[in-house]
Amino acid sequence: DTEVTQTPKHLVMGMTNKKSLKCEQHMGHRAMYWYKQKAKKPPELMFVYSYEKLSINESVPSRFSPECPNSSLLNLHLHALQPEDSALYLCASSQEWVGGTRQPQHFGDGTRLSIL
């Protein structure tokens, strides 16, 4: 089982709905990430939070709004999405630096999002 927990596992929503994706980790990691993955493609980075502050936004449309309420939680608020936003949304976390070495990212199982 993954140590990064994402809810819900599946989400179907209309283009006018507002919903949120949640991600939680209790490994003490201080960096958290949102990725989008389309079928048979690699994950694409959306946002990076470091020590609860947004450090990277990969030019993501404003209909996606990230939030990091504390060091263990990461949310992705969704509003007015388009059908092309249907994808697997992955959350990841990492310890950043340990002993001079950057630590790898650990992924959750994702939320499968379908926009009607």
Add this chain to the structure above:
Amino acid sequence: TQLLEQSPQFLSIQEGENLTVYCNSSSVFSSLQWYRQEPGEGPVLLVTVVTGGEVKKLKRLTFQFGDARKDSSLHITAAQPGDTGLYLCAGESEDYKLSFGAGTTVTVRA
């Protein structure tokens, strides 16, 4: 974004055969990770390589990082059906971004 070229894109082999997946770039990476992803799940970390020329073994899997830290390979010996999945290499650049290769879909037939 630094590009990672992964090959082959698809690989179908019989149980017991060996296979190698390659990951190449013109850029230098501070580290490189290999992940395996199964349908409906997130990528699972297999290994991280950091030092040029480094070789790491994980049971039947052998990972190598090129001397110049621009390329890597994953070799599986005596593949089993449980090795089936999407294998992703990902290189970390100095700005801490992770660049993924396109992935290799491996199918091991019983």
